[in-house]
Amino acid sequence: MIADPVVQTAQPAPRELSHAPGRRSSDRLWSATLTTLGGAVLVVAGVILFSLGHVSAPLWRTVHVFDFLFGSVWDPEREKFGALTYIYGTVVTSTVALLLAAPVSIGIALFLTEMAPSQLRPLVSFPLELLAGIPSVVYGLWGLFVLVPLLRERIEPLLGRALGFLPFFQGPPIGLGFLAAGMLLAIMILPTMTSISIEVLKTVPGAQREAALALGATPWEAIRMAVLPYARAGILGAVILGLGRALGETMAVTMVIGNTPRISASLFAPGYSLPSVIANEFAEASGAMHTGALAALGLVLFGVTLIFNSLARLLVRAAERGPGRRR
Amino acid sequence: MKLNWNAGTKSATRRAAALACAATLIAAGAALAAPLLINGAGATFPAPLYSKWFSDYNKKFPDIQINYQAIGSGGGIKQITEKTVDFGASDAPMSDEELAKAPGMLHIPTVMGAVVIIYNEPSLQNLKLSPEALAGIFLGKITSWNDPAIAKDNPGALPATAITVAHRSDGSGTTAVFTDYLSKVSPEWKAQVGQGKSPNWPAGLGAKGNDGVTGLVKSARGTIGYVELAYANQNKLTIAALKNREGEFVKPSIESTSAAAAGVEIPADYRVSITNAPGKGAWPIAAFTYVLVRQEQSDAAKGKALAEFLWWAAHDGQSLAAPLDYAPLPKPLVAKVEKTLRSLTLQGKPALAR
Secondary structure: OOHHHHHHHHOOHHHHHOOOOOHHHHHHHHHHHHHHHHHHHHHHHHHHHHHHHHHHHHHHHHOOHHHHHHOOOEEHHHOEEOOHHHHHHHHHHHHHHHHHHHHHHHHHHHHHHHHOOHHHHHHHHHHHHHHHHOOHHHHHHHHHHHHHHHHHHHHHHHHHHHHOOOHHHOOOOOOOOHHHHHHHHHHHHHHHHHHHHHHHHHOOOHHHHHHHHHOOOOHHHHHHHHHHHHHHHHHHHHHHHHHHHHHHOOHHHHHHOOOOOOOOOOOOOOOOOHHHHHHHHOOOOOOHHHHHHHHHHHHHHHHHHHHHHHHHHHHHHHHHHOOOOOO | OOOOOOOOOOOHHHHHHHHHHHHHHHHHHHHHHOOEEEEEEEOOOOHHHHHHHHHHHHHHOOOEEEEEEOOOHHHHHHHHHOOOOOEEEEOOOOOHHHHHHOOOEEEEEEEEEEEEEEEEOOOOOOOEEOHHHHHHHHHOOOOEOOOHHHHOOOOOOOOOOEOEEEEEOOOOHHHHHHHHHHHHHOHHHHHHOOOOOOOOOOOOEEEOHHHHHHHHHHHOOOEEEEEEHHHHHHOOOOEOEEEOOOOOEEOOOHHHHHHHHHOOOOOOOOOOOOOOOOOOOOOOOEEEEEEEEEOEEOOHHHHHHHHHHHHHHHOHHHHHOHHHOOEOOOHHHHHHHHHHHHOOEEOOEEOOOO
16 A cells, blocks of 8 residues: 555656566566655654654553543652643644744745745745754754843733733743744744745746736735635645644753743743653653653654644645635 | 785694784784773763863873763663663662662762752842742742741842742752752652652743753843752852751852761762751752762773772862862762772672772
């Protein structure tokens, strides 16, 4: 079953050449190579899953899966392990990052491909690529020394005054917390999402646009009705990739999230995320239970990523079946 | 000498002689190029001192090279237990459970370290804290700098700023020592939180490493945290005085840290907590850091070199400690360590010729 897609992609091209003698064996070699490479991905994922399961085995002997997933007390010294606060932190920070970054990056991509003069494109895409190359620990430092004080002294008090009636913007402005982590992640995933969106939008055929414009559409209407529906699946793919980075980001998040295992509705409050606690505690984890619990957190992170990706895939499918059925 | 490998001579003796010569040459070359390698791994806290020791020792004895990987105390215990390194290093002594898995393991105290309280409240210059106040702050019960528990020892006007607690988020020996102290002085802390490298903190924000905690404390007014003495001294942080067991307020220093070991009865295996130690001028949050070695050394050359090095560390090495802000071992303790080092054996025979 792994072989199917590989064979499909390998076959159509050489069809007219396949009469030539000697083609078949090289074809077979080629397809076997690709199958192996494709299979290697599954093998690697499988090995990671298996070893995480193996290391976390001592935990499952004494802690029930439900207690682990829905418990909110994490006390390694007393061998109490509940992952809920970490799951919450990961989901909240990634969601905040996505809500902030997705509109901005799609906007940048649309601007660059649809509106900006083509000479302007490298002017924007070069700093974007630069942003993508900055190591996460540098983002973390910047977050700690620039973003967090800014949040504490300006943005959070302002948000509290303006939107304080919402539970998300209540409480004392500490700076470190979900909002800081979410904003930092948003900046970190912006380049990935933007550059893929740009590539996707570039594939939209010019005729598509021109047809809409010829029918009397304004540029905005052409984007909304002709360009975006065509590129929707690809843009969602870009968002998924960005999300993947946000879910797994460790160093930068650790530096600004406050590392406090607590569930609070307020984005101003400090929290903790799954990768952060693994990075923080693994080096000095003593005993099979603690190490096992950290490996189990790895499994949970695997699961969270899987769920997020499946949701996004469902969204793509729904989008393709949606009103823009014009391909 | 000439080695004519494909010569027609059938003389077996000549060939054997040539081989032997070649082997000796290779062995001699190897000895010249690669000195005796001793591998260690463990605690990060003493790593700066250890690397100074190893490089100085290597300058003195170029044929001995000691590699050290600062992977954390837990990792050090794991690796020496699994015999993947020649010695381990740990800030916390091994537990009985861990020792059961590694019979014949010796703890050799090398130097001492202290954990100090740093804070950021510009209007409070010489903060004095009682153990009760400190525990209250870290329990999240004392939330303002003008709390009566703080006011009691700090006469004058106190600011009404809120207290933010900063603690380590990574598992750390520093945290283990600090929580060990709090468990000794506060029954409530002992019942609610307890001692350990990664306790379930009742209050505050977590940050990675001494630098992370320092960053938190420096960045926001009203924050209080704990770091190693060496780190606080080198970064000129504002340090609080603490009331010790004798009821006197002490500032942490190398002398007051060494004084903590002088007042405590040290057992033969050195596995002892010296927090809240009795004795005049003793800083209450101090601890040993250890090198872990097996009593019976399986590799003769390495075992001898390791024993000699530890002997050097307990004597000449101690004078290198203070400049790097580690507290040297008190004299009576060095005599004890000498005895322990003499008990190291190679196939049942003493490893040290002293």
